[in-house]
Structures are given as structure tokens and as C-alpha cells.
Amino acid sequence: MKTVLIVLIAFAALGTAAAFAYRYMLPADQDTDNPSQVAPAGKDDDDVTDPDGKGPNEPASEPTVKVMIDTDGDGLTNDEEQAAGTDVTKPDTDSDLLGDREEVQVYDTDPLRVDTDGDSFADGQEVRAGYNPNGPGKILELPSE
Numbered sequence: 001m002k003t004v005l006i007v008l009i010a011f012a013a014l015g016t017a018a019a020f021a022y023r024y025m026l027p028a029d030q031d032t033d034n035p036s037q038v039a040p041a042g043k044d045d046d047d048v049t050d051p052d053g054k055g056p057n058e059p060a061s062e063p064t065v066k067v068m069i070d071t072d073g074d075g076l077t078n079d080e081e082q083a084a085g086t087d088v089t090k091p092d093t094d095s096d097l098l099g100d101r102e103e104v105q106v107y108d109t110d111p112l113r114v115d116t117d118g119d120s121f122a123d124g125q126e127v128r129a130g131y132n133p134n135g136p137g138k139i140l141e142l143p144s145e
């Protein structure tokens, strides 16, 4: 009976000692862990705000990607040239000395035909001589040069 009591006391003492040691060591572990955990947490917050700062810029740049591109610099955008059937790399697709933009937007001539009105004079020749490249007669309104 006495030995049982001693063992019980010993167990109790050991238990409290172990609990004490555990309690004493746990805060120590948390203290060493906390600083290393707080620091990354702070960096994570910075990382979260940084993408947020870049986030609005990237979607905003996507609509502006649809910039008017004029590869040959003739005044017609590539989209407009595709619609007109002209070559986006040639400012004068049919080489009639009249630029694609002037044919499409000014004279309403065929940018793919050298002689739109079929009078044997090239569109550009007619314009330079003051004639209407899209029919008989002279041009009343000359493009300002």
C-alpha cells in the first residue's frame, strides 16, 4: 500500500514536472516561432498589395492594345486596309501613284485597280493632272498639298 502511494506521488510529481516543463517550453517555442511567422505575414501583405497595384494596370492595358496600327503608314489602319482588300505593307497597293488612303477615303477609287474609270490613265496620273480618277471630267477639289 505504501509503495503504491509512493508511486502515485512520484507519478503526480513527474506529471506536474512534465506539465511544468511542457508549459515552460511551449511559450519559448511560440516566442521563437512568432517572430519568424510575423515577418513572412508582413511580407505576404506586401505581396498581396503589390499585385493589386499592378492588377488594374494590366487589364487597362489590354483594351489599349487595340491601337490603330498602320504598318505602311499610308493613313489607313490595317483593319481598314483589310476591309478594303489592300496590302497593309504597301502604301499604294496597286502602284497607281495614288495612295491607298486617298483612293479609299478621298477619291473613292478602287485601290486595287490602277485605272479605276478605265480611261487608260492611271488614277494617280489623273489626280496629278487634275482629272477625276473615278470618272470623266476634272477634279474641282484638289487635295491640299
Ligand SMILES: [Ca+2]
Binding pocket: 070, 071, 072, 073, 074, 075, 076, 077, 078, 081, 088, 091
Ligand atoms: Ca496602312
Ligand SMILES: [Ca+2]
Binding pocket: 092, 093, 094, 095, 096, 097, 098, 099, 100, 103, 111
Ligand atoms: Ca493606289
Ligand SMILES: [Ca+2]
Binding pocket: 114, 115, 116, 117, 118, 119, 120, 121, 122, 123, 126, 133
Ligand atoms: Ca483612269
